[in-house]
Structures are given as C-alpha cells and as structure tokens.
Amino acid sequence: MCVMLTHEAPRTRRLNIVLSESMVERLAACAEERGISMSAFVRQALEREFARTQDQRLADAAESLATLYETESELTEFTALDGEDFA
Numbered sequence: 001m002c003v004m005l006t007h008e009a010p011r012t013r014r015l016n017i018v019l020s021e022s023m024v025e026r027l028a029a030c031a032e033e034r035g036i037s038m039s040a041f042v043r044q045a046l047e048r049e050f051a052r053t054q055d056q057r058l059a060d061a062a063e064s065l066a067t068l069y070e071t072e073s074e075l076t077e078f079t080a081l082d083g084e085d086f087a
Contacts, residue, residue, distance in 0.1 A: 019027065031041040069075050 031038045
C-alpha cells in the first residue's frame with residue numbers, strides 16, 4: 001500500500017492595512033535587514049505577538065491558580081500524603 005503524504009501550505013488571505021509613511025519606512029528597513037519581504041516581516045511579528053499573548057494568558061491563569069491554591073485549604077488537605085508510598 002502506497003500512501004502519499006502532501007504538505008499543503010496553509011491557506012492565505014490578502015489584507016490591506018493603512019500605515020503612516022514613517023511606519024512603512026521602518027517596516028521596509030527592518031524587513032530588508034532580515035532579508036525578507038515586508039509581508040513576511042509582518043507575519044512573523046504577528047506570530048510573535050500571538051505567542052506572547054498566549055504566554056501571558058497562561059501566566060495569568062497560573063498566578064490565579066497559585067493564589068487560589070494558597071487560600072483554599074481544601075486544595076492542600078492531601079499534601080501530606082503526596083510523599084507516602086501506597087504499596
């Protein structure tokens with residue numbers, strides 16, 4: 001049995017945005033420094049921002065849970081048992 005695996009590129013859509021002249025100049029300079037197109041630079045910047053936002057949401061959730069863990073005694077009632085063998 002022969003299975004052909006294909007790696008399809010994700011679908012893309014065109015987006016028009018309005019930037020100030022100075023932002024376009026900075027965008028062009030940054031993209032040129034990296035040897036990529038302005039579109040690629042914007043895509044990479046968006047991916048970094050999406051990841052940063054996700055990381056911040058996870059950190060906020062962890063902090064919220066840590067606070068709850070510290071204040072709710074029911075959540076720590078079995079902590080003493082964690083180190084015991086159950087054999």
